[in-house]
Amino acid sequence: MSTTTSSGARAGRWLILGAVCLAALIPPLGFTGGAVAMPAIGRELGGSPFALNWIVNGYMLAFGSTLMAAGALSDQYGRKKVFSTGVGLFVLASLLLAGVSQLPWLNLLRGAQGLAGAMILAGGTAALAQEFDGPARTRAFAMLGTTFGIGLAFGPVLTGWLIQDFGWRASFLTGAAAGVLALLLGVPKMHESRDPGATGLDWPGSISFTAALGALTLGIMQAPLHGWLSAQVTGLLSAAFALMVLFVWIERRVRRPMLDLSLFRYTRFIGVQALPLATCYCYVVLLIMLPIRFIGIEGHSELDAGWMLMTLSLPMLVVPAMAASLAHRIPAGVLCGAGLLLAAVGLLYMSRIAPGQSVWDWAVPMLLVGVGSGMPWGLMDGLSVSVVPRERAGMATGIFSTTRVAGECIGLALMSAVLVGLLQWRLHVAMPSVEIDVVNATARQLAAGNRLLAMAPWPDAAHAALITAYSEAFRWVMYVLAAITTVSALVVFGFLGKAGAAPEADANSCAVL
Template identity: 30%
Template sequence: MSQAPAATLGAPQPPKEPAGRRGHGHPWLTLLAVALGVIMVMLDGTVVAIANPAIAADLGASIQELQWVTSGYLLALAVFLITAGKLGDLFGHKAVFMVGIAGFALTSLAIGLSSGVGWLIAFRVLQGLFGALLQPAALALLRTAFPAEKLNMAIGIWGAAIGVSSAAGPIVGGLLVEHVSWQSVFYINVPVGLIAFAVGIWVLKESKAGLLSRIDIPGVILLSGAMFCLIWAIIKAPEWGWADGATLGFFAGALVLTVLFVVWQMFAKEPLLPLGLFRSASLSIGTVLMVLVAFSMFGAMFFLTFFLQNVHGLSPLESGLRMMPMSAGMIVASPLAGFLIGKLGPKIPIAGGMLITATAMFLLSRLDIDAGYGQTALPFVLLAFGLSPVMVGATEIIVGNAAPELSGVAGGLQQSAMQVGGSLGTAVLGAVMASKVGDVLPGHFTALKLPAPPPEQIEAMKQPVSMGIAPITPQMNLPAPVAELITKAAHLSFMDGLHLAFTVSTVVAVVAAALGLIVKAGRKSEDAVQVHI
């Protein structure tokens, strides 16, 4: 059945923009404009990991609070991405993109000015909401600006820029934390945001859907509540106990809210996430695949900075440089992955990439306490070449297998799956780490001829030891040899927890590789790239 023109439905028309302005709507300048905004978001997603130890020392943050600095940001991104795409339909993708840039820069400034970890977490969540405005709008603007025959190239370059910026985060973070302050990690977004805003105002051409949309407010509330209950239960379980009533209550709340969300989506006139998307087995598997990839990557990498700085004794800059092989690898791996997927389809490159990722995670699970540059360089390079095919192939699997009229919603689903997976990975592996540390710490004490701490003391020690910090304060006035033995016991316990976390990530990557063999390429028709975000 044909659709009525937007004007007959009372939908607001796109704003008139000056015609003939130099560079206005130019495809490659549009790519530059949206890349500046999205790179800011992706860089911020990884640069904070290097700053975590400095934030903990300056603000007295616990490991659970540090997890929320990361998880709160990623979760806000995940929950709001699909809603953000619908806001683009209502108000125009350029308008939403510009609001996202301005809000992201302003919340970055507020984070840097925060004097307590509570305010920092709150502004990180708000920053994640503004970041979510940028990603669906950016893809919609690209699809509007580029002709069909050049769109894949543009998205490939855009994806490579995102991958490189994510990998460059540790180096940028190391430079800023070591030579300026942890606050500068966030302040840097202000000038970048100003440049992106100026370029966007001048270059971007407005685009919006022809039909007036509605925001599924109940759906947003239900999905947000379900994700909050789930992540909060996982993070607090090591402290409360997995069988504690509060833990089980939050898990039950997550389950109930998820069921209510699914039921609501079945009857909502314009659902937040149309359930018809999941009639495609490849799209459903691809979504699960994205969750597993992000779980393995973000969850495991969360603890590497603690290893490099608190256990291995490297400075923030040295930690960033230690991760440079992954950054350099991304520059080569991203375009290569795009080429291979274009020739072979997504199945083989994605499955092979996840096996390479599993190999990298296995090597990292074998790190010893004195691991040098050579022992970490190989797994970092393997991570770059393993993860790139999955990132580049995500559009092929999820968006390509969606119905044309739902391609934009599918794009939001893809990004949401990645952010949810990252949040879950950080939370679950954090719980695994804390549990393992509590189990092995008494044994390391007795093996070093130290008296085993009582259970209540072990419970208090788990938090600092899970960050690679020896549970020693100046007030203890311990003899130097005793302090060294306690530090060694703490570091050995941390390494046991790190090894288990990377082992779990290895298993997750192998499962993802198996799922990669089931998916199939999306449609190649021009209809498959229509924008209805």
């Protein structure tokens, strides 16, 4: 009888793992799917480049700003409840997205998907930690991380195929299908668990952090439209700074803060925070900018763009595990820094590719970036907890995850603004007699991948000059990304280059976009 009960319990745990892994497909599918679908959505629903950018930025903003709050809610009200609610919300939002006909509603629903993604990640990972112990926990989180990598690698191809054969609305149904399976297979077997010491959500901290991140992202996105020195942009950036100061003040005074700032007294912990910021600029930004270029500027189909991106994403399936094996002989900080330098080389190589070159010309630099980014990607989750005392590991993980997702949100908005600004400057230099409003509008349309709309006001003879301007602006963006990645590598070498505590998490620990 006990053997049967034990077998049933093991089967139940693996069903729970299967459900959480299925749900782990949702964040990468939601992220990469929105980027690949953006040009097709723009062609059907219209909208300004600013509004279209919210298809991705709205998702990331909601995800990053609510991740800490979702973790606190899961501790207070139950990991199973938060996880299943998040999956259900994502499924509902995806179904509504498939029928939406106006861009503002689409962006609002994308924000709901981001909120749901935060609930899924916070509740799901906490639930797994309760269900598994010891080596089984390591294997469970390895499977979770691998699933996330599969979503990154194959998400663009799946989205491209669905858009090509069924339209962009079908692309939002993949996450819904994964969510329904997760709800049916694993959630009924999941046990509810709570933190008996939880004191509830830090509402003042949560609200001030969300408002600060929102104001900063909105200010950066508005800069190409109104100018960095405009009253609107400076007001938003000033508000973001004031709100972040308020957030720090709140967190230093509450009994159980969402963000324990005392952890930043550990210098190696500061160095770890450079890793998610670096991988944002050398990898995550490309997952958005490259589909826009491939589809919107160079005219590739969504499916072809998805296949091209696999060269960038496939290394994430194997390189993290390889890096973890090497970390037993080489300091993890050295491996991470070396990987970032390799990614910087790939970015510089990518800067030399002109529009119209073959798929094979892109393969080598994207492979370099993918391999280089995969080395810190597989180590940084473990480093985030190994560089602080064991009893502070939970808070360290929360800070690290928030740094990663919030940094990605800001990084995407910032690099889009940089591309628009460079395009405006290039077009002004090339065509000084053209009205500034026309030039600025063209730059915004090109940066969003709306080549036909960008070229509509211009004579045919000027079209080649517009593409050349885009190519030069894109080249300089790659220079900027390579510089940020190189500086990050130097910071990592300085803070983490010496031998220290080995990462305690597995190589494929759950990674967030």
